[in-house]
Structure formats: structure tokens, C-alpha cells
Amino acid sequence: MxxxxxxxxxxxxxxxxxxxxxxxxxxxxxxxxxxxxxxxxxxxxxxxxxxxxxxxxxxxxxxxxxxxxxxxxxxxxxxxxxxxxxxxxxxxxxxxxxxxxxxxxxxxxSVPPLPWEVIRPVIEQELGRPLEDVFAWIDPQPLASASLAQVHFARLYDGKEVVLKVQRPGVPRQVKVDLDILTAWARRVAGTRLGQYYDFVGVVDEFAFTLRNELDYRREARNAERFRRNFAGEPYLHIPEVYWQYTTQRLLVMEYLNGIKIDQFDRLRAEGYDLKRIALNSARIVIKEVLEDGFFHADPHPGNFVILPGEVIGAMDFGMVGFLRECDRADLVRLYIVSVRLDAEGIVDQLIRMGAADVHVNRKQLALDINRLLMKYANLPLKEIRAREVIEEVTPIMFRHHLRLPSNLWLLGKTLAMMEGIGLQLDPDFDVFAVSEPYVQKLTLEMFLPNRAWLEQGLQMGMEWEQFIRALPRTGLQMLEDLERREPLPLQIAGAERFMTQVHRLFIYLVFGILLAALIVALAFLLAMSPTGDWTRILLGGALFLVLGVSIGLLISMFWNRPR
Incomplete structure (x- = not known):
């Protein structure tokens, strides 16, 4: 009771x-x-x-x-x-x-470590056997200790050095209790006037999903494996190997990286490392993650990176990652383009298109605030613009107008700022925009030139339209027969076959028109980038005139065969 x-x-x-x-x-x-x-x-x-x-x-x-x-x-x-x-x-x-x-x-x-007598039973429970059956030696003193886990150094019987990330006992229970409390408070506040303006329940739900995923170390191991695949051909980044036979939900066993922390600049100089090359490699890693892979390390603080011989960067801790869909990367490029053009109205349009700004936002005031920010950087070369400063300038504008970028994009901004801070300490002339420019150009060309995605979408659309056109006469006639049997007045459509013939012809013209337009744009780009006087330029010019001729012929055919 x-x-x-x-x-x-x-x-x-x-x-x-x-x-x-x-x-x-x-x-x-x-x-x-x-x-x-x-x-x-x-x-x-x-x-x-x-x-x-x-x-x-x-x-x-x-x-x-x-x-x-x-x-x-x-x-x-x-x-x-x-x-x-x-x-x-x-x-x-x-x-x-x-x-x-x-x-x-x-x-x-960062919290004080738990005694070894508390951590050892957790490891043995996850392994399902005594420690001596797996490890030749394990250090009872942790390398690092946080509120979620602590990390210990160990050596396998084959001599390989590994690290063990062990989840603290009681953490899942504590997280469940706290999430229950936060959820209850969010639901209670949702009924208030403040809750009608902010989606507190949505924030807590998203947070709970992220935290529960982080409690499963098998997910972190899968993230590490994905990074290994993405950077398989890149010699400047090393991702530690995961020992899956010992990894469980609460225990992660990975290769030990014996290097110098990336922020120990004096030691790096003393041992003869090229700091400019390290800065360049760190920028390449982040830019490739973002603009090519759409999958990036979202916690790039200095403790998670070490420098190995040859200026190779070793990465650790893959619990927090960010994802960018192809449309997200395209949105970033479009936002970059309108920003470089100092087009405040274009930025507002793009923010609305991305869902960051509500359609009812005060466009005039938002464009005015954005224009003030743009004017501050209007005459500066890109190498003098700092990502961290831009983010600090943008933050009050976002709060004032309640703009909400997708969480991954904002996480990306913080990642770039953190990477830039390390890069500037390694190399005072570090310019993240110069490193990213080739990637941005490549992604821009992929967006606007005919590519595999265009072809796949065109083929899919063509098959769907072909099925629709084939089925429409039969289905339409069947519907008409049903209506004629059930309606008191006869219902007939005259000239259905002629109508479908015109629809079929229009569809063919539409497909040819799209393909020819794409081909003209591609040839124009290739022609502009070819060296003057080169045979390739002459051939491309001839091909362009040929395609233009076909286009004119198509227009004449459309006019000649128009419905009368």
C-alpha cells in the first residue's frame, strides 16, 4: 500500500x-x-x-x-x-x-579509477574464463578512467600488446534510472508553454538512443572496422585492429598504439617529426571522412590521437561518430557556394530547404544578421578565416532565430573547429580551406555532372514510366467498362489510343531531352578544362557541335509531330 x-x-x-x-x-x-x-x-x-x-x-x-x-x-x-x-x-x-x-x-x-578487485571480475565474466587463459600479463593500473569505462594495458601470449576497455559495473542500471527521470521530466515539461515551443521529449529520446548505443562496445568495434575499410588505401592513418574473439557488449579489446599524443608538440619536435606534415594529414583525414565517406570521428580531442613513425596518425575511441547522407553533403556544398558568393538571401533559402529554419522565420531579420556576418569576412582570404571563430559568430544567430541544423552537421562543425585548433598549433600557416578545396570541387562536379547516381535514377524512372504507360490503356479501358456497366449514363472516352500515343511520344522526348542536356553540360565542362590546342579539345568541340545538331533535330521533330 x-x-x-x-x-x-x-x-x-x-x-x-x-x-x-x-x-x-x-x-x-x-x-x-x-x-x-x-x-x-x-x-x-x-x-x-x-x-x-x-x-x-x-x-x-x-x-x-x-x-x-x-x-x-x-x-x-x-x-x-x-x-x-x-x-x-x-x-x-x-x-x-x-x-x-x-x-x-x-x-x-574523468573520474578516479575503480580498484582492480572490482574490475577483474567484470573482465572474467565477459570472457567467460579466467584472465590467465587469455592474457600473459595485464596491468592493474588503468591507462585512463572515465565515468563509463576504464582502460587497461595487456599482453597476449603471442606477444601482441592490446588495450581493454571495460565498462564499469552498475553503469547500465544508473543510465536506465537517469533516463527514466529525464523522460518523466521531459514529458511533464511538454505540457507547459515552453514545452510547446521546444521538443524536449524528442531531445531526450534522441539522447537516450545515442547513449544506449554507446553502452554496447560491439557497436564501437564495428565503427572501428568501418574506419579501417574506408582508409584501407591511406597510409597516413592507422586504425587499431579489433580482437573480436574477446570483444563483448561490455568489453572491447583492441590493438595498443604506442605513439606520442598529437598535442605533445615539444616531444614531437625533439624526436624529429614533421609537424606541418602531421597537420596536413590530420586535415586530410577529416575532409575525407566528411566529403567522401559521410562517416566521421565525432570526438577528435587530442587524447584520442597519437603519432606513429612516419607521421602516421593513430586514432582511438570510436564510440561517438557522425553520419552524413549524400543529401547532407550536397546541402553543405550548396551552403558553401552561396556563402562564398556572399548571398545572404541564398543562405536563408538553403537553410529553409535543409529544414534548419522554419518557413515562417523572420526572413528579413535573419538575412540582415547573416549579411552582417558575411561582411565581416568579405575581404579576407580563406586562409585567414578560422572555423572556430565562424562557429562562435554563428551560434548567437542560431539561438536568436531558433535555427536547428541537424545534430550531425553541428557535430561536424565542432569537429572541424577542434581539428583546426590542433592543426594551427602544429603549423601556424595551417589552412583547412586549402586542404578541403579539391574535395569540394570534386563533390561539386559529381553533383552537377552526369554520374552513376543520375544514370541509376534515370533508369529507375524510365522503368517505372514504361510500366505505367503499358498498364494505363488496359487499366483505363477496364475502369471505363466497369463504369459503363454501373452508371445509368454511358461514360466513354474518345481517342484514348491517340492520347496514349502522344503521352508515349512525350515521354520519349523527355528522356532524350534530359540525356542530351546532361551530355551538353558534361562536354562543355570537359571542353573548358582541356588544354588549348590539344587534340582532345578539338574532338570534344566536334562532339559538342554534333550533340547540339541532334538537339536541334529533336526540337524540329517535336514541332513537326506536335498534336493537331
């Missing part, structure tokens, strides 16, 4: 989570964030008393930077779920002001 009474009295508090609720409230109050509870509904009085919340309303502090700092510290103190939540919120400038975005981007996930 007591439990039922509690659940009835506190419908907002999920069953058995009362102590965690009190702990969350205590941490927030200790960091001076009591104003977060100032606008609770009056019917929450029992909950206010149970959670020991302060009575009365508390005004929000007037120093947002200080509030953002204490929010970050509170999230770090609350553990893995709230640290990950803060990292997700740092990619949502439509929800939080710039001060909070900057501060949450600094979230640190």
Missing part, C-alpha cells in the same frame, strides 16, 4: 528513483541553480517538499557565464548520463544561449 500511495502521490517520480531525484536536486542546489525550480506548478507542492526544494521563487542570476560554469560542474558531478547529456546539448545552439554552448563543450569525463 505504501508503494502504491507513493506512486499515486508522485506520478512524476518513476518508481524506486526517489533517492536519485534527491541527489540530482542536491547537486543542482549546491551549485546555485535553485532558480531552475522557481516556476514549478502549484500542484507540485508535495513533490517540492519531498525533494526538499526551496520555497518561493528565485530569480535567475544575471551572470550567464557563471551559471553556465556551474551547470557544467553540476553535470560532471552527476555522472555519466548527465555528462553525455551536456555533450549532446552542446550541439544544440537552438536550445541554449552561446555562453552555455561554449561551457558545455568543455565537459570533462
Amino acid at each position: 505504501m508503494k502504491a500511495g507513493r506512486v499515486a502521490l508522485f506520478p512524476l517520480l518513476p518508481e524506486f528513483h526517489f533517492h536519485r531525484y534527491r541527489e540530482i536536486v542536491r547537486v543542482l542546489l549546491n551549485h546555485g541553480l535553485e532558480f531552475l525550480f522557481a516556476r514549478l506548478d502549484p500542484q507540485w507542492a508535495p513533490i517540492r517538499r519531498f525533494l526538499r526544494l526551496p520555497a518561493g521563487s528565485v530569480a535567475a542570476p544575471s551572470m550567464p557565464d557563471e551559471v553556465a560554469l556551474h551547470l557544467r560542474l553540476a553535470l560532471e558531478e552527476l555522472g555519466v548520463t548527465f555528462i553525455k547529456l551536456g555533450q549532446i546539448l552542446s550541439t544544440r545552439p537552438d536550445l541554449l544561449p552561446p555562453e552555455f554552448i561554449r561551457e558545455l563543450s568543455r565537459l570533462q569525463d
Whole structure:
């Protein structure tokens, strides 16, 4: 009866989570964030008393930077779920002001390690056998320790050196409790006026999906394997091998990379590494990930990269990755093109097309804000433009107009800024735009020139239209016969065959017209890029005139055979 009474009295508090609720409230109050509870509904009085919340309303502090700092510290103190939540919120400038975005981007996930006596049973449980059956030696002192897992060095019996990423015991249970609490609060806030403006339930659902995936180390191992395939022919990046026979949901065993951390610049110089080459390689990695593969490492802080002999970069920690569909990459290129042209209205149109801006956005004010930003960089060469500065300038505009880029695109922006910061420390003349320019040009040509995707879409469309045209006369006549039998007045369509003949001819003209237009554009591009006086240029010119002649013939045929 007591439990039922509690659940009835506190419908907002999920069953058995009362102590965690009190702990969350205590941490927030200790960091001076009591104003977060100032606008609770009056019917929450029992909950206010149970959670020991302060009575009365508390005004929000007037120093947002200080509030953002204490929010970050509170999230770090609350553990893995709230640290990950803060990292997700740092990619949502439509929800939080710039001060909070900057501060949450600094979230640190580092906690004291658990004793070896606690971690060893977890490893043996996942392996299903004693450690001595698998490892010749394992270091009880961890290489790193975070709220989700800690990492240990080990050696196999064949002499290979590996690292073990072990999930801390109790983490899945803690994450489940915290997600239940966050979901309950999001649903409660969804009924308020603020909740009608922001999709808090959607934010929590997306966050819960991401965090649950991160708890499965087999997924991280699959991410590493995908990176290995994508960079199989690139000698400047090394992805560690996954030992699948020992990897489980809570244990990840990978090759140990014995290198120098990418931010240990003095040591790199002392050992004779070429820092400019390292900067160039790091830029190539990110640009290839984004513009070619559509699959990128979304946590590129210096601790996740080491330098191996030959300026080869070794990457680690593949739990957080980003995905870009082909349409996302095309949107980025279009946004880049209108930005280079300083076309504020074009940028607004592209943001609406991408779904980042609502169709009812204040276009005039948004275009004005974007134009001010563009004018700031109008006369600067690309090598003097810094991605981090641009992102910091864009963030208040996004918050002011409630623009929401897809989370992967914003995550990409932060990744580029982080990579640029490392690159500039390695090489003061580092220019990310110069490295990305060939990739952007290649992707632009693929977008606008005839390519395999065009051909596949054209063939698919042609087959669908061919089936439609073949089926239409038979289906149409059958429908007419049914109508004639059931309608009191006769219903007939005269000249159906002639109509279908004209539709068939129009379809053929349409397909030929698209193919000829694509061929003309391709020949024009190839002709423009060919050296002057080269035989290739002469042949391309002849082919272009031939195609133009066929096009004119097609137009004459269409005019001559038009319906009369």
C-alpha cells in the first residue's frame, strides 16, 4: 500500500528513483541553480517538499557565464548520463544561449579509477574464463578512467600488446534510472508553454538512443572496422585492429598504439617529426571522412590521437561518430557556394530547404544578421578565416532565430573547429580551406555532372514510366467498362489510343531531352578544362557541335509531330 500511495502521490517520480531525484536536486542546489525550480506548478507542492526544494521563487542570476560554469560542474558531478547529456546539448545552439554552448563543450569525463578487485571480475565474466587463459600479463593500473569505462594495458601470449576497455559495473542500471527521470521530466515539461515551443521529449529520446548505443562496445568495434575499410588505401592513418574473439557488449579489446599524443608538440619536435606534415594529414583525414565517406570521428580531442613513425596518425575511441547522407553533403556544398558568393538571401533559402529554419522565420531579420556576418569576412582570404571563430559568430544567430541544423552537421562543425585548433598549433600557416578545396570541387562536379547516381535514377524512372504507360490503356479501358456497366449514363472516352500515343511520344522526348542536356553540360565542362590546342579539345568541340545538331533535330521533330 505504501508503494502504491507513493506512486499515486508522485506520478512524476518513476518508481524506486526517489533517492536519485534527491541527489540530482542536491547537486543542482549546491551549485546555485535553485532558480531552475522557481516556476514549478502549484500542484507540485508535495513533490517540492519531498525533494526538499526551496520555497518561493528565485530569480535567475544575471551572470550567464557563471551559471553556465556551474551547470557544467553540476553535470560532471552527476555522472555519466548527465555528462553525455551536456555533450549532446552542446550541439544544440537552438536550445541554449552561446555562453552555455561554449561551457558545455568543455565537459570533462574523468573520474578516479575503480580498484582492480572490482574490475577483474567484470573482465572474467565477459570472457567467460579466467584472465590467465587469455592474457600473459595485464596491468592493474588503468591507462585512463572515465565515468563509463576504464582502460587497461595487456599482453597476449603471442606477444601482441592490446588495450581493454571495460565498462564499469552498475553503469547500465544508473543510465536506465537517469533516463527514466529525464523522460518523466521531459514529458511533464511538454505540457507547459515552453514545452510547446521546444521538443524536449524528442531531445531526450534522441539522447537516450545515442547513449544506449554507446553502452554496447560491439557497436564501437564495428565503427572501428568501418574506419579501417574506408582508409584501407591511406597510409597516413592507422586504425587499431579489433580482437573480436574477446570483444563483448561490455568489453572491447583492441590493438595498443604506442605513439606520442598529437598535442605533445615539444616531444614531437625533439624526436624529429614533421609537424606541418602531421597537420596536413590530420586535415586530410577529416575532409575525407566528411566529403567522401559521410562517416566521421565525432570526438577528435587530442587524447584520442597519437603519432606513429612516419607521421602516421593513430586514432582511438570510436564510440561517438557522425553520419552524413549524400543529401547532407550536397546541402553543405550548396551552403558553401552561396556563402562564398556572399548571398545572404541564398543562405536563408538553403537553410529553409535543409529544414534548419522554419518557413515562417523572420526572413528579413535573419538575412540582415547573416549579411552582417558575411561582411565581416568579405575581404579576407580563406586562409585567414578560422572555423572556430565562424562557429562562435554563428551560434548567437542560431539561438536568436531558433535555427536547428541537424545534430550531425553541428557535430561536424565542432569537429572541424577542434581539428583546426590542433592543426594551427602544429603549423601556424595551417589552412583547412586549402586542404578541403579539391574535395569540394570534386563533390561539386559529381553533383552537377552526369554520374552513376543520375544514370541509376534515370533508369529507375524510365522503368517505372514504361510500366505505367503499358498498364494505363488496359487499366483505363477496364475502369471505363466497369463504369459503363454501373452508371445509368454511358461514360466513354474518345481517342484514348491517340492520347496514349502522344503521352508515349512525350515521354520519349523527355528522356532524350534530359540525356542530351546532361551530355551538353558534361562536354562543355570537359571542353573548358582541356588544354588549348590539344587534340582532345578539338574532338570534344566536334562532339559538342554534333550533340547540339541532334538537339536541334529533336526540337524540329517535336514541332513537326506536335498534336493537331
